[in-house]
Amino acid sequence: MPTVRLFKLNPLARALKVLSVTPFLLFCDLSHARVLNPNEVLNIDGGTAPDNYVLNGDSTLNANGAQTRDIAVNQSTLNLKGSAVQATGANGVHVNAGRADIAGSNISSDRVGLAISRDAAATQGGSATVSDSAISGATAGATVNAMSSLTLQRSTLTGTGANGTGLRVFDGTATATDSTITGGGNGIQIANDLQVSSPSTLVLNNTDVTALNGSAIVVDTVNAQPSQANIAVTNGSTLTASNGILMDVRRGAEGNLRVDNSTLVGDIVADGSSTAHVLLENSATLTGRLENVQSLAVNSNAKWVMVGDSKVGDLTLNGGGIQFGNPGEFFKLSVDSLSGSGGTFYMHNNFATGQIDTLVVTGNATGNHLIDLESSGSEPLAASSTPVVQIGSGDAQFALSKFVDLGAYSYDLVKQGDTDW
Known part of the structure; x- marks a missing residue:
């Protein structure tokens, strides 16, 4: 019978054994991630220990009431319901040319909460639908690259860092409904994708955007190709900015609001190298300053309320109005051209001081427009005329919306020559 020898483990041997195992355990703890193979389907819930997940090759992760660390979705599908994702040193959820359905969940990261991007070959984008959820990241709440889309419903995006942005869109598409977007710096930043050039699209529907230390929406250019953004602010949405700028267009970019x-x-x-176009419609109201705005259209009972002397490129009024400040304020509006029909200019006149709002069209003016003139001051000593409108050329017609009465005098708007009223 063979002899079996038993060796006693002395203290030194015990120490060597511990040292030989511990480095391997530390390495696994730092780098471990649950990798899903192509076409694999994995279901996790509240009984699953928190882990990192990497989804590859049309795999699917269904998380219901689970807690996880960062999740990478590579051309795969993530269904996140009633779950919490807490990431450190990585994006919370990164959807790379994949799909994510996130409902009733919380995602946080010290980088980006939710990143949605295209593949490196620019052949496929990513998409995410987020409902009744809260997403935050120190750098940005969410980012959307070219060929990719984000649909946000009844949710919050927060950039928690001092310079964090609630949402960043790089030639992608983002739609937010009944939601809140907040940035520690700017509220929303729109720029261009480094490889794929296409306009960014942002739709805000009954959604509030707040910039705690910057502009509500910044449209900027990050490389040689200027960025273009089409922005819709609809159905009771609000924009709030610490610096008072709702749309800030920079470095050759184009912002269409x-x-x-x-x-x-x-x-x-808009800075001197950039382009801004503004459309107000369906009873919308904008009170503020327009700087380097190439075109302004005010339609269907919408109104722009001026806060100082202003200059606009092309002005179109179709059933909308422009209010020259409040009573006691007198401003001058200069535009390159005027067109449209059925618009109203709400203006003020003080007969005692001779102050009056004025409209100057340096180029061509067309269409029929009304002047709603409110007068104040003492009764004039004699009949007189005061210039109100001047155009460079065109067949535009202007008329008072109502007669102006002051004491014994009544005033009407009278055309003098071909270009003055």
């Missing part, structure tokens, strides 16, 4: 049935207070600003 449509405000529909919403009330905004703040400025629209």
Whole structure:
């Protein structure tokens, strides 16, 4: 019979054994992730220990009431319901040319909460639908790259860092309904994708955007190709900015802002190299300054309320109005051209001081427009005329919306020559 020898483990041997195992355990703890193979389906819930997940090759992760660390979705599908994702040193959820359905969940990261991107070859984008959820990241609440889309419903996006942004869109598409987007710096940043060039699209539907230390929406250019953004602020949405700038267009970018049935207070600003176009419609109101705005259209009972002397490129009024400040304020509006029909200019006149709002069209003016003139001051000593409108050329017609009475005098708007009223 063979002899079996038993060796006693002395203290030194015990120490060597511990040292030989511990480095391997530390390495696994730092780098471990549950990798899903192509076409694999994995279901996790509240009884599953928190882990990192990597989804590859049309795999699917269904998380119901689970707690996880960061999740990478590579051309795969993530269904996250009633779950919590807490990531450190990585994006919370990164959807790379994949799909994510996130409902009733909380995602947080010290980087980006939710990143949605295309593949490296620019052949397929990613998409995510988020409902009744809260997503936050120190750098950004969410980012959306070219060929990719984010649909946000009854949810919050927060950029928690001092310079964090609630949402960043790089030639992608983002739609937010009944939601809140907040940035520690700017509220929303729109720029161009480094490889794929296409306009960014942002739709805000009854959604509030807040910039705690910056502009509500920044449209910027990050490489040689200028970025373009089409922005719709609709159905009671609000924009709030610490610096008072609602749309800030920079470095050769183009920002196209449509405000529909919403009330905004703040400025629209484009630098000298950039382009800004503004459309107000369906009873929308914008009170603020327009700087370097190439075109303004005010339609269907919408109104722009001026806060100072202003200059606009092309002005179109179709059933909308422009209010020259409040009573006691007197401003001058200069535009390159005027068109449309059925618009109203709400203006003020003080007969005692001779102050009056004025409209100057340096180029061509067409269409029929009304002047609603409110007068104040003492009764004039004699009949007189005061210039109100001047155009460079065109067949535009202007008339008072009502007669102006002051004491024994009544005033009407009278055309003098071909270009003055």
